[in-house]
Amino acid sequence: MADTSDLTNYVLPASPNWYCSTGTDFSITGLYGFAAKKCVYLLDVNGPVPAFRGQFTEHTDRVSSVRFCPHALHPGLCASGADDKTVRLWDVETKGVLANHTTHTAKVTSISWSPQVKDLILSADEKGTVIAWYYNKNTVHSTCPIQEYIFCVESSSVSSQQAAVGGELLLWDLSTPSPKDKVHVFGSGHSRIVFNVSCTPCGTKLMTTSMDRQVILWDVARCQQICTIATLGGYVYAMAISPLDPGTLALGVGDNMIRVWHTTSESAPYDAISLWQGIKSKVMMLAGVADKVKFGFLDATFRHDRHLCPGEMAGHMRYHPTREIDLS
Numbered sequence: 001m002a003d004t005s006d007l008t009n010y011v012l013p014a015s016p017n018w019y020c021s022t023g024t025d026f027s028i029t030g031l032y033g034f035a036a037k038k039c040v041y042l043l044d045v046n047g048p049v050p051a052f053r054g055q056f057t058e059h060t061d062r063v064s065s066v067r068f069c070p071h072a073l074h075p076g077l078c079a080s081g082a083d084d085k086t087v088r089l090w091d092v093e094t095k096g097v098l099a100n101h102t103t104h105t106a107k108v109t110s111i112s113w114s115p116q117v118k119d120l121i122l123s124a125d126e127k128g129t130v131i132a133w134y135y136n137k138n139t140v141h142s143t144c145p146i147q148e149y150i151f152c153v154e155s156s157s158v159s160s161q162q163a164a165v166g167g168e169l170l171l172w173d174l175s176t177p178s179p180k181d182k183v184h185v186f187g188s189g190h191s192r193i194v195f196n197v198s199c200t201p202c203g204t205k206l207m208t209t210s211m212d213r214q215v216i217l218w219d220v221a222r223c224q225q226i227c228t229i230a231t232l233g234g235y236v237y238a239m240a241i242s243p244l245d246p247g248t249l250a251l252g253v254g255d256n257m258i259r260v261w262h263t264t265s266e267s268a269p270y271d272a273i274s275l276w277q278g279i280k281s282k283v284m285m286l287a288g289v290a291d292k293v294k295f296g297f298l299d300a301t302f303r304h305d306r307h308l309c310p311g312e313m314a315g316h317m318r319y320h321p322t323r324e325i326d327l328s
Contacts, residue, residue: 009051010269012251012261013041015233016196016209020064021152022110024196024209027068029075031092032198032207034215035063036231040080042092043215045205049227049269050217054095060084065111068092071118079121081108087123089135099135103142114155124150187224189216213255213274230259230272240286252283 014036017023023035030046031053040056040063061083069077076092087108088100106127114120119136128147133140192211199206205226206218215229234254242248247264256279261272 010049010263011052012229012259012270012272013052013055013215013231014039015213015231015255016215017062017064018195018211020195022065022067022112023063024198024207025066025068025078026198026200026207027075027078027092028070028072028201030200030202031068033066033068033078034196034207034209035066035080038063038082040066040078040090043207043229045200045207045217050229053092056080056088056090056095058088058097059086061107064107064109065123067111067113067121069118070113070115074118079111079113081111081123083107085125087111087121087131087133089121099138101131101133101135101138101140103131103133103140104129109150110153112153112155116155120155122153122155124153126150184223186218187222189218189225189228190214213257227268227270229270230261230274232259233257234282237282237284238286250286252286254282256281256283258283258286 017035017037020035024033026032030044032043032045032050033040034043038057038059038061040059042053042055043050044053056078059080059082063080063082065081067079069075069079077098078090078092079087080090081087085104085107086100086102087104089098090096091098104123104125106125106129108123108125111121111123114122117134119134121133121135122130123133124130126149127144128150129142129144130150130153131140131142190208190210190212194208194210196209197206198208199220204220206220208216208218210216213231213233215231216225217227217229218224219226232251232253232255234256236251236253238252240250240252242250245262245264247262249261249263251259251261253259256276258275258279259272260275263269265271
């Protein structure tokens with residue numbers, strides 16, 4: 001059973017960033033980091049349920065890559081790269097920046113921490129530049145090997161044991177001689193394409209992110225999910241509390257979806273469902289009525305009003321009597 005004595009351990013974070021090949025990583029101590037908007041979120045997966053351990057917030061644009069230090073002497077270090085053209089080194093405990101470099105002239109697309117040289121971090125950008133950063137001496141060396149977008153950089157060759165194909169998560173056993181027995185499909189979980197697969201140091205668990213805006217913790221041996229964390233793909237514009245159950249919250253989000261979160265579940269503190277059918281725009285208003293919640297959203301057509309502040313849009317709210325969520 002999860003320890004829910006401290007509810008700050010459980011949050012619905014921002015959705016992981018899409019199309020980032022190195023946007024997630026595991027530390028050697030079992031800490032999971034993933035890039036979401038301009039931040040890096042940290043989850044501790046050593047317990048039965050992932051617990052929130054804070055976030056890095058100094059980047060000024062979308063974070064594209066996250067890498068923890070692979071060396072046992074420095075397990076509390078993490079590096080990140082972002083569209084703000086910077087690479088930053090973080091202290092996991094304080095969440096502060098220890099060092100950074102701004103040598104890139106284009107958006108950083110991927111980073112890799114050398115397993116051989118403790119203070120060497122490689123980073124690549126969308127113009128094809130690769131930079132070697134020795135952060136202890138704060139020296140950099142750059143090269144431009146291909147002069148085009150670099151999707152992923154690794155400082156050493158790796159053996160891929162997992163793959164995401166067409167929205168399915170697969171486990172590929174390279175030790176099995178029979179080809180038909182090599183691939184095992186994981187149980188139901190993601191409904192859309194999987195972007196990232198990260199394995200714990202002990203190899204017993206996986207964390208995956210997907211276009212369906214879910215982060216899922218998996219049991220590798222059983223190929224079944226342990227926990228699913230719903231995330232928020234936009235700003236939260238509205239919240240309604242169930243009159244019958246104060247622990248049940250409905251959240252209206254800017255990704256055209258509603259999250260219903262049962263916050264008092266001791267066995268499943270991330271118990272939440274995502275609703276999207278029939279919602280065509282940002283959910284701007286929610287109202288709890290008995291065991292249901294009604295919602296309204298901003299009309300799909302907008303107009304700029306000269307009487308409004310620059311950048312504001314005028315539209316109208318509308319309630320749909322048939323749009324109700326049963327919270328019971």
